Each structure stands twice: as structure tokens, then as C-alpha cells.
């Protein structure tokens with residue numbers, strides 16, 4: 001195939017011709033969407049030769065591969081990153097200029113692939129980018145949800161959820177591979193036959209669902225000659241080509257089947273929703289394992305060495321069914337005996353734990369699991385039986401210990417225990433998180449399998465979160481320290497030599513102003529709130545969750561407002577501050593939705609008070625997603641990372657902010673600890689209870705929020721204002737928030753950390769007034785953020801868990 005991107009004229013010609021060929025109209029009459037789609041098509045075609053070569057290189061070089069199984073991939077847009085990684089942006093831009101087309105406008109037409117809820121899904125997306133950019137053979141395996149994460153509207157201050165129809169106009173990056181479809185069995189029964197004195201089990205399914213793969217190319221950064229294009233394979237559910245089940249009507253069957261890949265995280269508060277979720281998990285796991293097994297057999301004709309050539313990575317517990325599914329294939333389909341099958345399985349699987357929140361640890365009721373996946377249940381039971389024999393040896397007189405550590409207990413299948421027992425590696429996602437896992441939450445497992453546990457601190461792709469989203473900063477860095485940091489972010493350290501350079505400081509100041517202006521323009525256009533780029537941009541964007549404590553931030557703003565209105569001296573010393581929030585709340589999460597309403601009520605009050613609105617502004621941006629984050633991260637002065645210590649496994653938003661020169665105001669939680677380790681107290685604003693203190697309170701009690709309500713007048717006043725009509729005429733609107741932090745014990749220590757937070761905020765506000773100092777701090781944060789590239793994270797996964805070799809072709 002000829003390369004249409006060799007120069008701008010060749011591209012221009014090809015582009016116009018192709019628009020006319022695809023749509024049968026004159027180029028001049030084409031719509032922006034048609035142009036976008038045609039550009040995407042040409043880029044995808046350009047990618048395809050390297051895509052084919054990558055797969056050939058893997059097979060011919062007999063390379064070991066990783067399959068990264070994740071229920072979520074929060075990819076965002078791909079056009080910009082693909083043309084950046086391919087190094088063809090300037091050619092396209094030049095051609096578009098000639099045609100009087102704004103490339104930026106075309107890029108904005110792409111819908112975000114929002115196949116994830118937040119940090120976990122975004123991590124998977126950053127990992128895909130880094131695996132390909134390091135030329136490592138690795139593929140993503142996930143679900144092609146027809147509706148991604150809902151679109152958020154704010155109406156009268158309340159969140160309203162609208163379905164995300166991201167596929168409505170077609171998705172230019174995917175390639176449907178119907179010939180690689182597989183049939184996934186559900187329900188039915190197990191037949192046992194004696195063959196040569198051995199029991200042979202056959203699953204007679206009651207229904208099949210067809211899994212059809214859609215492949216999305218993952219383009220690595222081509223700098224330094226890399227041509228790797230990996231595959232993100234997303235499975236869609238369709239009716240089987242086998243016999244339809246006879247116990248349900250064709251219409252019901254069809255509807256049930258389509259449902260499996262319809263929504264990301266269907267409501268699982270009902271039994272029906274739960275079955276669907278487990279169906280999704282087995283569906284994409286079974287399809288992905290078949291993919292890996294088939295590929296392996298094509299190359300090696302045996303599964304004896306499957307574990308030497310493949311790693312099946314379990315991203316959180318959702319794909320933990322990989323373990324019994326691979327066992328099933330090895331035993332039932334390939335004739336291995338149990339011990340051989342277990343050896344191969346246990347040496348193929350690796351598991352990442354993402355949370356210690358008890359309510360997030362997945363458990364499936366046996367009476368739901370067993371009928372849906374009868375053979376998988378049987379195998380899980382046998383894994384559990386053998387493992388419990390081990391446990392009994394280890395804890396001979398402690399049956400309660402054995403019950404507590406078992407995979408199946410209290411009529412539930414514990415997915416985390418299944419993943420731990422079935423994997424050769426178990427990792428946490430930041431040092432503190434891993435320490436809490438090994439010393440507290442999973443300490444018995446750690447003592448049993450100390451060599452399996454390890455830490456891999458999360459990272460973010462600097463290509464999207466710096467080079468793409470902050471061109472101004474990229475330009476400054478390129479000029480000051482060269483471009484080596486594009487491929488090795490530790491080179492950013494060189495920027496620290498410039499912290500006393502007056503001109504560079506000035507450039508950084510201009511960069512920040514420009515990014516703040518760009519964000520405030522969008523906010524003004526969409527929401528009518530005008531933010532002054534000279535004010536401090538204090539930003540908290542992340543999922544809305546009690547443990548992330550958006551409420552602490554909101555209560556501080558109420559306190560600030562009260563104080564600014566009454567304390568003249570304070571007012572005179574205060575630098576104007578703009579508080580920006582972005583967050584989606586799960587549709588059934590009552591408390592989280594109340595907090596959204598609270599923030600909007602505060603915004604309404606504060607922004608309309610002419611007495612203070614030159615000093616204090618609040619805005620809740622609508623529909624925070626990856627594309628919005630690309631505008632928000634570079635615009636921050638202060639990065640709010642204020643979760644209750646011990647609750648945030650790592651966080652990655654904190655890293656995106658740091659890389660773009662924001663200072664962290666945060667607790668010693670997740671990767672904040674590692675940020676603080678790098679920049680110290682002088683270049684961050686750390687406050688609040690430590691993880692140990694929090695755990696101590698949980699274990700021993702000793703905290704009563706009412707004491708603070710009565711002793712701290714600021715807290716007393718703010719809490720009263722929640723329920724006395726100060727914010728809204730309806731005094732019941734925020735009653736449950738009031739109750740949560742008082743009557744219900746303030747589980748997340750909002751009141752306990754309030755005073756420390758106020759003081760940290762005061763330090764930040766006063767420090768900002770010394771611009772020289774602030775800019776120096778900002779530059780130090782940028783210079784020391786190299787560790788947080790996901791290239792570093794992936795290199796560690798590869799060196800210490802996966803053991804992959806880079807492709808060279």
C-alpha cells in the first residue's frame with residue numbers, strides 16, 4: 001500500500017479523493033463528520049501494515065505475550081494520539097491548512113470511547129499506550145459496551161444520566177472480525193463419563209452466546225524506530241449460530257443476548273442485574289482465553305508451554321474467572337490431568353489488586369453462580385477443596401481461619417481469593433497500598449505466599465497527559481532540556497536546573513495562564529460562569545465517592561465564604577481562588593448525588609454574592625471525562641487529593657496534575673505518599689490523619705464527631721448551614737449529609753481532618769501570592785514527576801512479572 005502521509009500534497013489528494021469515493025459527493029460538499037471519518041480511515045489503513053507485521057513478528061520470534069484482561073478501558077479519543085505516536089501530525093496539519101480545514105475541529109468530532117468508570121479503566125488505557133510504545137507484545141481484552149459510561153447533565157443542581165451513544169455514528173478505529181467469533185456456553189448441566197477409569201466431564205449448555213471480536217489497533221510511539229501496533233480486542237455479544245435454546249422464546253433469547261454487551265456496569269443492586277454482571281465477566285473472560293489458547297496452539301501445537309509464552313493479566317477481580325476457565329480448557333478439552341493443568345494455569349495468571357474497600361471486594365452467591373456456570377463452579381469448588389486441604393495443614397486447629405481464607409465460604413465465591421490462589425504474582429498499585437495489603441488486609445495470604453506479592457506504583461502516559469494536552473509546556477521543555485524526555489521521562493529532572501532562570505519562569509507563568517484561560521473559556525461558554533485566570537485554580541476532579549471527600553472540600557468553601565464575609569483582615573490577605581469540581585456519581589449512589597447537589601447549591605450562593613465573588617468562585621463542570629480531563633489537568637494550580645488516608649489505592653489524577661505543574665494539596669494516601677517523597681513538604685501541601693491513625697481509630701474507636709461539632713465553631717456553623725435554609729429553602733435537602741458526619745459517626749473523618757485542611761489551604765493561598773516561589777515549586781513538581789510515566793510502570797511489570805522482550809522488526 002502506498003503511504004499517503006509521505007508529504008502533504010500526496011495526502012491532500014488522497015484525502016479528497018477518498019471522501020468522494022466513500023460518500024459519493026464532491027469534496028466541497030462533505031460535512032465535518034465525513035471528513036473526520038475519512039481521515040480516521042486513512043490513518044487506520046496506514047497503521048494496518050505495521051499491525052500485520054507486529055503479529056508476524058510475535059509469531060515468528062516466538063515471543064512471550066501478555067493479555068491484559070480488564071472490564072474497562074477508558075480510552076478517550078484516539079485520532080490525536082495516533083497521529084502523534086505515528087509522527088504524521090505536521091503533514092496532516094499542513095494539508096488541512098491548504099484545504100482551509102481546522103484539524104483541531106475535526107479532532108473534536110470523535111466521541112470518547114468511555115468504556116470505563118474512572119481510574120481503573122483509564123489505567124488500562126495508559127498501559128495499552130505504554131506497552132506498545134515500549135515495543136512489547138501485549139494486547140487488551142475487554143468488552144465492547146454499546147453504551148459507555150453515562151453522559152452527565154446537571155439540571156437544577158442535580159445529576160441527570162443520559163445514555164452514552166458513542167457508537168451511533170460508527171467507530172472508525174474498530175475492525176470487526178466475525179471469523180474469529182467464539183460461542184460461549186451458559187446454564188445447562190454436566191455429564192460424567194468413565195473413560196479408561198477416569199471421570200470425564202462434559203458441559204451440556206442450555207444456551208450459547210456468540211462473542212464477536214472488534215479489534216482496535218494500539219499504536220506505539222514510533223520515535224526510535226518502533227513499529228509496534230498491538231491489539232485491543234473488545235467482545236460484542238450476538239445470537240449464536242448454533243441451535244437456539246428451546247426453553248425460551250427467540251425474542252427473549254435475542255434480547256437477553258444483546259443485553260450482555262449493552263451497558264458498562266449494569267445496575268447490580270438487583271438479582272437480575274447481578275446475573276447479568278457475572279454473565280459479562282464470564283463472557284469476555286471465556287472469549288479472551290479462547291483467543292490466547294487458539295493463538296498459542298497455532299504456533300506451538302501444544303499447551304505444555306502455554307505459561308512460558310503467555311501471561312493472562314487479571315486487572316482487579318472482575319476477570320478472575322480466567323483461573324477456572326483455563327483449567328477447564330486444559331482438563332476437559334485438552335486432556336491434562338489436574339496437577340499439570342494447575343501448574344500451567346497458576347504460572348500463567350497474574351493479578352492486580354486495586355482496592356481495599358471491603359464493599360468493593362467481589363463475591364458471588366453460590367446459588368447464582370452455580371446454575372449459570374455449572375462446570376466453572378465445579379472446577380472452582382475443586383480448586384477450593386485442594387486449597388483448603390493446604391490451609392488445614394497450615395492451620396491444623398483453626399477451622400475458622402480456614403473458613404475465612406477459603407475461596408468459597410458463607411455460600412459465596414470470593415473472587416479476590418480465587419485470583420490470589422490462582423496467580424503467580426499479586427501486586428498493589430502504590431507502595432502504601434501494597435504495604436496495607438501485605439500487613440493488614442491480606443496478611444494471611446502474604447504469609448502463605450510472600451514471593452507472590454509485589455508493588456507496581458501506577459503511572460500515566462506522558463504522551464497523552466503532557467505532549468498532547470499541554471503543547472505550551474511541551475514547547476518550553478523541548479527548548480530548555482531537549483526532547484529526550486519524550487522517550488524517557490526521568491530526563492525531566494534536567495528542568496530543575498532552570499528553576500532560577502527568570503525567563504523560563506516567565507514562560508511557565510504564561511503557559512499556566514494560557515491553559516487556565518482555555519479552561520475558563522470552555523466553562524464560560526458551556527455554563528456561563530466566568531473564572532479569572534489570575535485566581536488560584538483549585539481543582540478536584542475524580543469519581544464522586546464518600547472516601548474521596550469532595551464533602552471536605554465543599555465544607556471548606558462554605559467556611560471560607562463565611563470568613564471572607566466577616567473577617568476584613570483575612571479578606572485583605574486572601575488571594576482570589578476558583579474551586580473547580582468534576583465528578584460523576586454512580587446512578588444508585590444516593591450520598592454521592594447529594595454531594596453534587598450540595599456543591600451546586602454552594603456555587604449558586606457564592607457566585608451570585610457580589611460581596612465576595614471577586615474573591616471566591618465555585619463551578620461544577622458537567623460531564624467530566626477523558627477529553628475534559630485533557631483540558632483540566634494543565635489548568636490547575638492546586639491538585640486536590642484529599643481522600644481519607646488508606647482508602648485511595650493509588651490515584652492517577654494526582655500524577656497528571658503534577659506533570660503539568662500543579663501542587664498537591666493532599667493526605668498521605670495512595671501515590672500522594674510517593675509524590676511527597678519526591679518533592680517534600682516545601683513543594684506540596686500535606687495534611688491530615690495518616691493511614692495508621694485512621695486504621696487505629698477503626699480498630700480501637702476513640703473518635704466522636706460530635707466533640708468537634710461542639711468544640712469547633714467553624715464546623716458547627718457550616719454544618720448548621722446545611723440544614724437551616726442557608727443554601728436552599730428546603731431544610732431537608734442536605735439532612736443526610738449532616739447526619740453522615742454526625743449521627744452516623746463520620747466514617748471518613750471529614751470533621752477530624754477539617755482543621756488541618758483549613759490550615760493547608762491557608763498555606764497554599766499565602767504561598768501563591770509569592771509568584772516567584774510558586775513558579776519555582778511548580779517547576780520542581782514538573783522536574784520530579786518522571787517516575788509517574790506509565791512507561792516506568794510497564795517496564796517494571798515487564799521486568800518483574802511478565803518477562804517480555806521488546807519486538808525488533
Ligand SMILES: *Cc1c(COP(=O)(O)O)cnc(C)c1O
Nearest residue numbers: 118119542625626629651652653
Ligand atoms: C485520571 C482519570 C481518573 C482517575 O482520577 P483519580 O483522581 O485518580 O481518581 C478518573 N477519570 C478520568 C476521566 C481520568 O482521566
